[in-house]
Amino acid sequence: MKIDATGGNDVAAADVTPLVQLVAPDGSRVVDDAGAGLRERVARLTTADLRAMYRDMVLTRRFDDEATALQRQGELALYAQSRGQEAAQVGSAHALAPQDYVFPSYREHGVLHVRGVDPVDRLRLYRGEDHGGWDPNEHNVHLYTLVIGSHALHATGYAMGIQRDGLVGTGDAGRDAAVVTYFGDGATSQGDVNEALVFAAVNNAPVVFFCQNNQWAISEPTTKQSRVPIYKRGEGFGVPSVRVDGNDVLACYAVAAEALERAHSGGGPTFVEAYTYRMGAHTTSDDPSRYRDRAEEEHWRRRDPVERLEALLRAEDGWDETWAADLQAEADAYGERLRDGVRALGAPPAETMFDHVYGTEHAQVAAEQKWFREYEAATAGEEVAR
């Protein structure tokens, strides 16, 4: 374990609070007493594994850059970057078993990438073309939830369902299942997140609360949400809690793996605070220059999680220029596919706004849909006439 004087907005807290770290910002491995169990978990990872993580982080960042550009070009209504949080997202997602289920917030592009959710589908919501965009059950990833914190309860309920299905503590790694829910530092203030901790604790539900403390909730620093480090919150509910360096992909992987192992085996919930930084604006509508200073941004630019993994790979001979060049080429192709795919998304037919309001006929919807259909037909040529 290491103390990380982060220079973020809650320096004081960060100064005194141990942060699980396995890789230092310079790419060297951290070796201390406390991290032994976690080190063992990452010792098993091969260079290929590390490269796979690196690739996922690079493609996630490319996704961010492309989406941001698409928004500027008017192809998206809005976009929320994950930039700076790739290690927290990719690391934790690599720890998931296929049968595990994810309840993301709205910024977990890296998690969705690892789970295999189609990148174009991931932007339908931000395009204003869909409120969701993918089939949650295809990759075991629920839709983005925009009402802060609500989904922490859905995750907990889902985990209670897994318990009822008898899929906890079977001893079969291919069957034991758990849930990970992602949310931000700001979300920890919501009643729902706290109630989720109550329900998870009392039911001993197999759910991991993965809080990405990116130090900002739009314009508010974490000090506006809590006077103690966020990971303490879980302890108050009797949920084992840990604070991990969110820019250290290996530490995030290891901590998530440990938490998932606990959940799978019947050990119940875990609360993880991944201490990281939102390098970009809150969303494309936001202007962070109004509330935070360049020095802080600069400080964190120097602790870029992607660069840290690159440094590790270089330090441990996992880097190879051909491989790196291929990855760049892959990223370019990925970007192009994404741009084309998004631009090709049209608008759904107007009448679909009446679909799926209910699962069975509802007279009010049926009557309004009928009216709309007739109105559309009648006014098809009329607007010109007026």
Add this chain to the structure above:
Amino acid sequence: MKIDATGGNDVAAADVTPLVQLVAPDGSRVVDDAGAGLRERVARLTTADLRAMYRDMVLTRRFDDEATALQRQGELALYAQSRGQEAAQVGSAHALAPQDYVFPSYREHGVLHVRGVDPVDRLRLYRGEDHGGWDPNEHNVHLYTLVIGSHALHATGYAMGIQRDGLVGTGDAGRDAAVVTYFGDGATSQGDVNEALVFAAVNNAPVVFFCQNNQWAISEPTTKQSRVPIYKRGEGFGVPSVRVDGNDVLACYAVAAEALERAHSGGGPTFVEAYTYRMGAHTTSDDPSRYRDRAEEEHWRRRDPVERLEALLRAEDGWDETWAADLQAEADAYGERLRDGVRALGAPPAETMFDHVYGTEHAQVAAEQKWFREYEAATAGEEVAR
């Protein structure tokens, strides 16, 4: 400090968790290292002080008994006893300064008694004659709140108002003000109580969260709300927290006094878990025999807080038979006044149901009130005619 093997429903938790205790169940003083500061606070109390507390507890219990009887006679719609919780309520209320403000739940009859709220007024709500019953600003006691946990936020906001009034840390004991809010173990599961802890912590607000863990939320034992002792909850928000023997009036007084001193001086919020027991039914509508056993009730009957204070007084020569007989006589007179007062409460005039919906005229209310008035006038004799 002492470990109290309570025999309650969360025996396990109670077994391992230190409980602040100054008076043992047999009435002897507890002398240990941890309680030194608190012992000092109670050392200042005179026999007259202890007798005053005893009197308040006895009258509170009498209030309970009379109200329960009145409910059985059909004079009240409902009643929620405080029986068993007199030490927690009277002890903590004795620590309040006049300018402090209280936000009770619905069972804090002992607190209201100490604050001087008229006993008949306190039963208006339970009679179905009033939704409140007294003027909150007369004794600085807000009305009972029936929606579990909501008032914890009101208390916090009120405390933020005290801060804005500049009445924290003035150093003047007659001016520094704080808020105490009372709620139960069940209430700790509500989002609102947890959000109140967030707001209190972040604002360093002068508010004491006084949780009476009476081990039951109607039929649910505390294990259905938390897997760790309730006082831990506060710590997760960075709020100093303490678990006190709720049947020990001196410990409750001392812990509340300490928390209030912290609040008054600008030290911010405190979370107190008073570990006690609901000796009666949840309310007069409830039947505890459906969900808890006699043995548990019997166990707690033997730790009656009133008897404990009596034992202390006897042990320390504070007991006097004349005084005790006078108190009984006072209680009898009090009971009679209460019975008469409650029976004399009529029903408010029907038209008052339109009063105080708004502070200024509202056309919808005005129109309906007018209609009602005319309808009442027109149908005065008519019912006979039909």
Add this chain to the structure above:
Amino acid sequence: MSSTQTLTFARAITEGLRASLESDDKVMLMGEDIGRLGGVFRVTDGLQKDFGEARVVDTPLAESGILGTAIGLALRGYRPVCEIQFDGFVFPAYDQITTQLAKMRYRSRGRVEVPVVIRIPYGGGIGAVEHHSESPEALFAHTAGLRVVSPATPQDAYDMMRAAIASPDPVLFFEPKGRYWSKADVALGGPVPDGVLDSARVARTGDDVTLVAYGPTVATALKAADALAAEGTSAEVVDLRAISPIDVTAVAESVCRTGRCVVVHEAPSFLGVGAEIAARVSDECFYALEAPVQRVAGFHAPYPVAKLEHEYLPSVDRVLDAVDRALAY
């Protein structure tokens, strides 16, 4: 398989729950004090004993938590039936119901569904304290994605409960608590009947005026119809059963025939279900209406103290008064 028993309204719901628990092992009940206590109204009495703690769950005291975890359970394939202890305590769950439960199917374009039932004992007349006598149905029915129903008879309570649990949509099931102790013969068993969640029921036929009611006020309307019959006025009583959707066809069919309509509900008149009925009837029966639709409902004031509730609640006399007004046009 089927039999007829005389049951209280409350017991009919219990039997509806029991039948659903028996026929589908994904059905589960959640709520405060519903286990050993059997709920404060004893509607779930005995069910935890029979179906176990995993299927009849005493939850923490947190309504948002109950609904939020129920949504998660539903996403996992369960069919949670959540009890809200009293009408006035549903609001902490309002966000989960309005922004999540109602919209999950729509948000996912039908890829997932959340068949959650929310049981809410509602309405007044039982001499209770604040928050225990309210009628918040309109606050849910305005939101698309939710079905809102309220039975008025033990038979409907039984049938509609089974239908609600079987429905793929979220259903707010408003139980008129003042009627819990009323009794009737109930045919138990057999297949879950069609249409009970979205069709009105003509509780009494008549020609001169249509009384529209649901839940607790159906009994009031029927009593008023008796009194009217004695005076020579023939009132038809339409029991809506469903509040979302409203069976406008049935209501309009009746009112266009009688030419007069009185809507009766306990919830405040302003923006209540009666407003929608009045708007629809005034449209559909524009030429047939002999008098404007009359509303007999709660007032625009918080539910009053128990001592005054009978002045606040729609009474038979107030219904008769409204009928007089309608007939006087």
Add this chain to the structure above:
Amino acid sequence: MSSTQTLTFARAITEGLRASLESDDKVMLMGEDIGRLGGVFRVTDGLQKDFGEARVVDTPLAESGILGTAIGLALRGYRPVCEIQFDGFVFPAYDQITTQLAKMRYRSRGRVEVPVVIRIPYGGGIGAVEHHSESPEALFAHTAGLRVVSPATPQDAYDMMRAAIASPDPVLFFEPKGRYWSKADVALGGPVPDGVLDSARVARTGDDVTLVAYGPTVATALKAADALAAEGTSAEVVDLRAISPIDVTAVAESVCRTGRCVVVHEAPSFLGVGAEIAARVSDECFYALEAPVQRVAGFHAPYPVAKLEHEYLPSVDRVLDAVDRALAY
């Protein structure tokens, strides 16, 4: 003391807030991101700088907490103005608003009051994602104890904001966010005008049909009136301003004269404000109505994706269509 300036709608609100902060030091603002950022719509821009962090407060991210602490502050004598960031995020505070804020005065028989204002940017048309375009006003107006208003012009935005803050009652102040960037001359200063919180405003006089609107749809109605004028139909436009209470007198006066009424709002039609208007107008103008009240409103579906919102929202064409229908009777 008073002056006239050309201001955007948003800026007019800022000035209303500023004037209130200046004239009463118990006034304070609370919300997410309202301080340094000035709110996501910049409505509170500069106010924290000018009035300090104790009076313009960046709160934790918890709407129930915001409203609940605002109630406590109000009990202590403060006048909190709470910003809810977007319409769809008010629901976590719904319980505090409905069971506490609305009922505190009543519960105490007038012994305490809670003059809290809740600012809610609402309505659609701005191309936003889910939960950012809703119109939940009916979900509040049904509850007694709350005042619900929505200005349609910068002048009203300024005046009504000052009046709302001065009111002893809780006020839900619905700001039509799609109109934030519209501009007009605004007379600033002077005493807070009377009546703006409970009287409708005739935005345009006419004889053939009455268009009733509020907030964002007043502009739509006015455009429709222009188009109708060109066709020879004279439409009166009534801007409700207040939704609780509704100025029924003003609406009925107009409709009884024109004989026809079209209500326009963005919220779903079912159990929306239009239902209450239709019910009241059908009653008050029973003999004068030439056609049933027409409602042009949102549909009974969750607010759709941005790509479809213009098909969902009441458009000028849909208003014209409804007028045609009314005229055809």
